[in-house]
Amino acid sequence: MTPLLSLRHISKSFPGVKALQDVSLDVHAxxxxxxxxxxxxxxxxxMKVLCGIYRQDEGDIVVDGQAxxxxxxxxxxxxxxxxxxxxxxxxxxxxxxxxxxxxxxxxNRLGLRDRAGxxxxxxxxxxxxxxxxPLDLPIAELSIADQQFIEIAKALxxxxxxxxxxxxxxxxxxxxxxxxxxxxxxLRQQGVGxxxxxxxxxxxxxxxxxxxxxxxGEKVDDCDTHATTPDDLIEKMVGRRVENIFPxxxxxxxxxxxxxxxxxxxxxxxxxDHSLKLRRGEILGxxxxxGSGRTELARGLIGATRPVHASVRIEGQPVKLRHPAAALKHxxxxxxxxxxxxxxxxxxxxxxxxSLNNLTQFQGSLPLLRRRxxxxxxxDLMAAVRVKAPGPETPVGDLSGGNxxxxxxxxxxxxxxxxxxxxxxxxxIDVGAKAEIYALMKELTAQGVSIIMISSELPEVLGLCDxxxxxxxxxxxxxxxxxxxxSQSIMHHATGGxxx
Amino acid sequence: MSQxxxxxxxxxxxxxxxxxxxxxxxxxxxxxxxIVVFFAMAMINDNxxxxxxxxxxxxxxxxxxxxxxxxxLAILTGGIDLSVGPVMxxxxxxxxxxxxxxVPPVLAIILGLLVxxxxxxxxxxxxxxxxxxxxxxxxxxxGIARGLGLIYTGGYPISGLPPEFAFFGRGTLAGIEMPxxxxxxxxxxxxxLLGHTATGRYLYAIGGNEEATRLSGIRVSRYKxxxxxxxxxxxxxxxxILTSRLMSGQPNxxxxxxxxxxxxxxxxxxxxxxxxxxxxxxxxGAMLLGVLNNGLNLMGVSPYLQNVIKxxxxxxAIYISRKRAL
Numbered sequence: 001m002t003p004l005l006s007l008r009h010i011s012k013s014f015p016g017v018k019a020l021q022d023v024s025l026d027v028h029a030x031x032x033x034x035x036x037x038x039x040x041x042x043x044x045x046x047m048k049v050l051c052g053i054y055r056q057d058e059g060d061i062v063v064d065g066q067a068x069x070x071x072x073x074x075x076x077x078x079x080x081x082x083x084x085x086x087x088x089x090x091x092x093x094x095x096x097x098x099x100x101x102x103x104x105x106x107x108n109r110l111g112l113r114d115r116a117g118x119x120x121x122x123x124x125x126x127x128x129x130x131x132x133x134p135l136d137l138p139i140a141e142l143s144i145a146d147q148q149f150i151e152i153a154k155a156l157x158x159x160x161x162x163x164x165x166x167x168x169x170x171x172x173x174x175x176x177x178x179x180x181x182x183x184x185x186x187l188r189q190q191g192v193g194x195x196x197x198x199x200x201x202x203x204x205x206x207x208x209x210x211x212x213x214x215x216x217g218e219k220v221d222d223c224d225t226h227a228t229t230p231d232d233l234i235e236k237m238v239g240r241r242v243e244n245i246f247p248x249x250x251x252x253x254x255x256x257x258x259x260x261x262x263x264x265x266x267x268x269x270x271x272x273d274h275s276l277k278l279r280r281g282e283i284l285g286x287x288x289x290x291g292s293g294r295t296e297l298a299r300g301l302i303g304a305t306r307p308v309h310a311s312v313r314i315e316g317q318p319v320k321l322r323h324p325a326a327a328l329k330h331x332x333x334x335x336x337x338x339x340x341x342x343x344x345x346x347x348x349x350x351x352x353x354x355s356l357n358n359l360t361q362f363q364g365s366l367p368l369l370r371r372r373x374x375x376x377x378x379x380d381l382m383a384a385v386r387v388k389a390p391g392p393e394t395p396v397g398d399l400s401g402g403n404x405x406x407x408x409x410x411x412x413x414x415x416x417x418x419x420x421x422x423x424x425x426x427x428x429i430d431v432g433a434k435a436e437i438y439a440l441m442k443e444l445t446a447q448g449v450s451i452i453m454i455s456s457e458l459p460e461v462l463g464l465c466d467x468x469x470x471x472x473x474x475x476x477x478x479x480x481x482x483x484x485x486x487s488q489s490i491m492h493h494a495t496g497g498x499x500x
Numbered sequence: 501m502s503q504x505x506x507x508x509x510x511x512x513x514x515x516x517x518x519x520x521x522x523x524x525x526x527x528x529x530x531x532x533x534x535i536v537v538f539f540a541m542a543m544i545n546d547n548x549x550x551x552x553x554x555x556x557x558x559x560x561x562x563x564x565x566x567x568x569x570x571x572x573l574a575i576l577t578g579g580i581d582l583s584v585g586p587v588m589x590x591x592x593x594x595x596x597x598x599x600x601x602x603v604p605p606v607l608a609i610i611l612g613l614l615v616x617x618x619x620x621x622x623x624x625x626x627x628x629x630x631x632x633x634x635x636x637x638x639x640x641x642x643g644i645a646r647g648l649g650l651i652y653t654g655g656y657p658i659s660g661l662p663p664e665f666a667f668f669g670r671g672t673l674a675g676i677e678m679p680x681x682x683x684x685x686x687x688x689x690x691x692x693l694l695g696h697t698a699t700g701r702y703l704y705a706i707g708g709n710e711e712a713t714r715l716s717g718i719r720v721s722r723y724k725x726x727x728x729x730x731x732x733x734x735x736x737x738x739x740x741i742l743t744s745r746l747m748s749g750q751p752n753x754x755x756x757x758x759x760x761x762x763x764x765x766x767x768x769x770x771x772x773x774x775x776x777x778x779x780x781x782x783x784x785g786a787m788l789l790g791v792l793n794n795g796l797n798l799m800g801v802s803p804y805l806q807n808v809i810k811x812x813x814x815x816x817a818i819y820i821s822r823k824r825a826l
Contacts (some may be wrong), residue, residue, distance in 0.1 A: 344712055
């Protein structure tokens with residue numbers, strides 16, 4: 001039988017990175033095909049090639065046995081491919097009907113909108129999915145699950161025969177996810193092929209027929225789901241790559257020298273009380289899937305978002321951290337995950353970015369800045385973190401991602417920080433710069449700074465961290481240390497502890 | 501490469517490098533525009549380039565120019581202050597009313613300025629701590645300030661002010677008219693604040709990326725409160741000059757002044773989205789507006805047509821500045 005979709009030997013490079021290397025994937029009509037891999041394994045890139053957003057360097061996209069050439073998303077839609085992105089493309093203030101027919105409204109003989117006709121058509125689509133969704137409410141008032149079903153209905157109304165669902169369950173409750181699976185089974189009956197991206201093993205074994213595993217831009221394996229096990233898949237996913245970019249020194253932090261003691265930190269009224277201890281000079285990893293509550297905990301800790309209840313001690317002293325300024329005063333700093341939107345003042349120079357929270361040091365008796373002292377100190381800090389830039393006056397937006405990250409780090413070195421929280425410090429950074437960031441982090445710990453590193457990249461957690469707290473759905477599912485800290489157990493806890 | 505790295509004063513840079521630095525500052529194009537318009541006006545009108553006309557021009561422009569300093573601070577942080585015109589009128593009428601009631605002029609002035617500052621702080625509380633959009637907050641308080649001024653005066657101008665009060669609007673010091681001197685003083689303070697203090701740097705940072713500034717441990721709300729308080733204060737200083745020049749407290753003064761002040765800031769090269777701008781640019785922008793007003797008047801252009809011409813020039817200026825930013 002000819003597959004509905006066949007990706008053949010797809011390769012794609014970006015400057016300096018080989019994102020996809022000879023990846024092939026077949027999806028048959030009436031098949032749910034899981035695409036599995038760590039962050040950065042190339043799943044998203046492959047899907048973007050499939051829907052015409054990226055153009056492959058090599059390889060063919062074959063639909064119904066016919067080679068297709070996609071130059072944009074519209075070409076993919078025309079070929080019957082529909083993608084449900086993680087971030088919906090719906091207009092929140094419009095209702096379901098208007099959203100489904102946006103840009104291709106039905107018209108009556110007078111050339112006016114044929115609302116009744118569109119409602120009939122929408123009903124038919126929702127009947128096909130076997131869901132009941134209010135047709136005249138702004139979709140902002142509907143649940144995330146309903147919005148997702150509207151996205152699916154919209155794709156079907158475009159005659160999609162292949163649906164790509166990019167982590168559709170990440171934002172759904174378990175019962176909503178079950179509903180989604182019912183709909184997926186319904187569509188499977190109708191001969192729709194589906195590519196399903198998810199990190200949750202349980203879901204893959206519930207709904208998928210076949211699974212393709214990717215790692216580092218290559219296909220590792222594909223097989224029928226009933227012929228494999230979760231452990232087998234995890235092993236294929238994480239593999240073991242030879243990347244010696246981690247400093248090979250490990251600290252032996254004194255187990256009793258607790259710098260930060262989170263006794264109870266509750267972020268939401270009905271949420272759990274988090275508790276955690278951080279030793280002096282260690283790197284503690286926050287592992288887990290994207291959206292598992294790691295960043296939220298960090299932000300709650302420093303007072304960037306107000307926690308419901310917080311009982312925190314620093315070096316044994318109870319402290320109240322109601323604002324990042326208070327956290328700074330107590331020696332805690334957060335280096336946020338998005339450098340451009342949360343870390344840097346983009347119109348500022350390197351110097352002004354680094355000196356931002358150090359300015360009070362450069363004031364004399366009058367509150368005037370001593371520019372020369374400021375320039376000298378920031379130049380020293382830039383040198384300390386080895387920022388490669390033409391000079392301190394260079395706009396920070398002109399630097400590469402790695403150097404931008406170093407600028408953010410430098411900002412905190414002027415303070416006597418006890419705890420630094422790095423949120424995804426190496427996202428979007430090339431390997432060489434990653435190694436430099438790792439080395440810097442190790443230098444800091446050698447000076448007695450304790451580090452919390454939030455990271456979605458397993459090798460990073462394994463290579464750098466002394467301990468790891470694994471998050472799952474807003475809770476710390478496990479704390480791993482020593483020989484217990486390995487990729488299998490991290491993945492095990494991060495995906496919900498489905499036992500093998 | 502190394503030219504960029506060198507700090508001011510360490511080495512004399514070649515002229516081209518210094519010119520390139522100049523060109524990157526936000527005042528560069530506004531200054532060029534000002535010079536062009538200035539000389540165009542001088543060539544068209546024989547009466548333009550006389551010392552009495554230029555002093556007249558500067559004095560007329562000083563009120564908007566002073567308000568524009570507070571407006572610069574608000575716009576720089578990504579906000580705006582629409583309430584400046586009514587706050588100016590309110591402060592001015594309160595000064596006038598107090599003096600007529602027998603309060604000594606100095607005390608009356610101080611109280612009037614405090615009213616402006618307090619009203620600005622009122623704006624600031626809503627913007628900084630309630631997290632409301634500045635354009636909505638100040639749109640609402642614009643009406644409140646106007647209403648308070650009208651209630652206080654009963655809708656009539658307050659006249660009969662002590663003659664010595666005329667000094668601030670009509671007097672001279674060292675041969676320079678007081679409105680111009682006060683304007684220069686306010687700009688000097690604004691320049692020091694923005695260019696040479698930590699607070700000034702924070703204001704740029706808030707406009708450039710508020711979230712990053714907050715996460716760096718800067719108490720953003722406090723600085724926003726300060727910004728609107730200062731904006732209310734500069735409006736009140738403008739109210740002092742206006743009341744003194746007219747020798748009466750006018751509850752209806754300052755209609756549309758917020759728009760002129762915004763125009764001055766934007767003409768001065770500031771980004772309306774915040775984070776970019778210089779106090780010197782605002783002065784240039786305010787003077788550019790002054791030159792246009794004055795020059796078009798001398799040419800006998802009808803006031804109706806003047807509005808059209810000024811509007812078109814503002815559009816052109818913003819078009820150029822946006823293209824440059826991209």
